[in-house]
Amino acid sequence: MSCSSQPFFTGPRSGVLPTYERLKEEHEVAVLGAPQTSGAVTSTVVNIRSETVVPDHVVWSLFNTLFFNPCCLGFVAFAYSVKSRDRKMVGDVIGAQSYASTAKCLNVWALVLGIVVTIALIILTATLAH
Incomplete structure (x- = not known):
């Protein structure tokens, strides 16, 4: 049995380990004593792919379209933001990042x-008022 526990999830909260695993291992070591065999310990690694967050800037583009729209830049930015959101919904992360x-x-x-x-x-x- 391994004395070090590894987190199951990899993410922003992975630094906090559950306390019940540590207590369970300490209890087993205290009751059973030290491991008698020096065999290799096998472990299983589970990779969980987190979804990439792609900001599409739709709200910012809408604000610029309504209030700051020199040379129609706000409107064009809004069009690219909508294209970015569409690509994200389809699952094309690279295309969504490019448009964003x-x-x-x-x-x-x-x-x-x-x-x-x-x-x-x-x-x-x-x-001119003076």
Whole structure:
């Protein structure tokens, strides 16, 4: 019997081991004593594939479409976000990541240009009002 226990799940909470396994092993060692044979201990490894989370940036794209839409960048970002969501639903993770990356880049540009245009309009209005 192995003295070290390994977590069954690999994920963000895998560092916390259940206490009942450790107590059970300690009890068996105390009752039965040390292992008498020095045979090889076999173990089974279970790999659980976690789903890759691909952000599709739909909400950000919709915000940019409604409020910051210079040169229709927000609308194009929204189209790529919807394509990314469609690819994710089909199961094409690589295609979804590609469309999401393009949507993110377009959203950054739309937001930056929208803020710059808004600040320029505020400065222009303030200087012309005097």
